Amino acid sequence: MTEVKLVSLPGDGIGREVIEATLFVLRSAGRLWDVDFVIEPVDAGAARFARSGVVYSEQDFELCRAADAILLGALGLPDVVHRDGTEAGPDLQFRLRFDLDLYAGVRPVRRYAFAPGPLAGRDAFAFTIIRENTEGLYASRGGGAVIADKVATDTLIITAAGADRIIRFAFDHALASPPVAGAPLVTCVDKSNVLRSYAFFRSRFDALARGYAPRVRSERAYVDAFCAQMVLRPASIHVAVAENMFGDIISDLAAGIVGGLGLAPSGDIGDRHAVFQPSHGSAPTIAGRDEANPVATILSGAMMLEWLARNPPMQGLAAMARDIREAVDRALENPHARTRDLGGDAGTLTCAQAVVAALRGPQGCGNGSAAAAGS
Numbered sequence: 001m002t003e004v005k006l007v008s009l010p011g012d013g014i015g016r017e018v019i020e021a022t023l024f025v026l027r028s029a030g031r032l033w034d035v036d037f038v039i040e041p042v043d044a045g046a047a048r049f050a051r052s053g054v055v056y057s058e059q060d061f062e063l064c065r066a067a068d069a070i071l072l073g074a075l076g077l078p079d080v081v082h083r084d085g086t087e088a089g090p091d092l093q094f095r096l097r098f099d100l101d102l103y104a105g106v107r108p109v110r111r112y113a114f115a116p117g118p119l120a121g122r123d124a125f126a127f128t129i130i131r132e133n134t135e136g137l138y139a140s141r142g143g144g145a146v147i148a149d150k151v152a153t154d155t156l157i158i159t160a161a162g163a164d165r166i167i168r169f170a171f172d173h174a175l176a177s178p179p180v181a182g183a184p185l186v187t188c189v190d191k192s193n194v195l196r197s198y199a200f201f202r203s204r205f206d207a208l209a210r211g212y213a214p215r216v217r218s219e220r221a222y223v224d225a226f227c228a229q230m231v232l233r234p235a236s237i238h239v240a241v242a243e244n245m246f247g248d249i250i251s252d253l254a255a256g257i258v259g260g261l262g263l264a265p266s267g268d269i270g271d272r273h274a275v276f277q278p279s280h281g282s283a284p285t286i287a288g289r290d291e292a293n294p295v296a297t298i299l300s301g302a303m304m305l306e307w308l309a310r311n312p313p314m315q316g317l318a319a320m321a322r323d324i325r326e327a328v329d330r331a332l333e334n335p336h337a338r339t340r341d342l343g344g345d346a347g348t349l350t351c352a353q354a355v356v357a358a359l360r361g362p363q364g365c366g367n368g369s370a371a372a373a374g375s
């Protein structure tokens with residue numbers, strides 16, 4: 001039996017619902033694959049701040065540091081803010097990113113044939129955005145200046161070490177997850193025609209790209225043109241690497257073109273620690289209404305298992321991750337397993353139950369219903 005020590009951090013709004021659904025899938029799959037999840041729940045976020053004046057405690061942070069991995073729902077509620085107007089909930093997320101050095105934001109998207117959205121009916125495609133997580137414009141969070149109520153500044157920071165490690169991460173990711181057809185490709189997304197910092201990022205990219213050629217092809221794009229490319233020619237993208245704020249923005253656009261945030265998983269990954277969470281936020285307008293799509297979080301759980309499988313004792317988790325991903329595909333073929341954002345009528349847990357019923361397990365014959373019954 002493989003033991004996985006997880007911190008579950010539901011957070012705010014629909015975070016609680018999608019985490020509950022995902023833990024149900026993980027535990028059910030664990031019964032099939034002989035994996036025991038030891039789960040430490042952490043109550044943190046905006047709701048806790050509103051209640052008690054603190055977003056998280058030091059003990060919570062230490063639990064996260066000690067875990068094999070962290071599964072997060074969503075942190076933040078728009079009305080729960082600090083005096084400077086910034087949201088309180090994400091404080092823990094920033095602390096985890098910076099103190100655990102989770103420098104790579106990995107945001108894979110994939111277009112399902114049935115999914116709604118502006119590209120409905122178009123050919124299937126899949127690509128991954130790699131977002132630099134620890135520097136860029138967001139490194140100024142809390143450090144900008146407002147002068148005499150007349151001028152406000154924030155500073156964009158790119159370091160050679162920070163740029164190099166995220167660029168290498170993107171090239172290594174492209175090699176490890178090759179496209180369905182053709183050679184791996186990494187696109188550098190920046191605004192090097194306007195700002196020196198981005199020109200510097202691109203120069204680091206150019207230097208490193210030479211070392212990966214010809215195994216990985218490389219391209220450069222200005223962020224504005226890249227947005228149009230994502231909508232008009234998404235199949236031409238494999239892996240794109242970008243500075244923190246650009247990466248944040250283009251990954252939401254990527255989620256939009258595959259039919260919604262409810263389908264887009266993500267991982268914030270460092271060399272030793274990682275947090276996995278859906279790309280969406282707490283969506284307070286639909287919280288508590290059994291409407292949240294759990295698929296992005298379930299797929300984030302699968303990403304987590306794949307990341308854990310890089311350690312030899314946990315290698316077997318890669319097959320379990322594949323089983324969960326394929327079960328999601330099979331479950332979503334049934335319109336009644338789809339949530340409202342996908343045009344279906346399923347509630348959050350009903351969708352998760354359909355995924356569990358579609359699990360095949362190590363023998364490939366499935367026993368999902370029995371796995372669920374044992375929960």
Ligand code: ATP
Nearest residue numbers: 076261262280281282283284285291292293294341
């Ligand atoms: P944040 O700034 O924290 O990323 P946000 O306010 O930009 O959050 P979300 O909370 O991600 O936005 O939600 C935006 C809208 O997308 C929601 O109101 C909801 O309609 C839809 N949405 C997001 N996630 C889901 C989901 N899992 N299932 C269904 N709809 C979702």
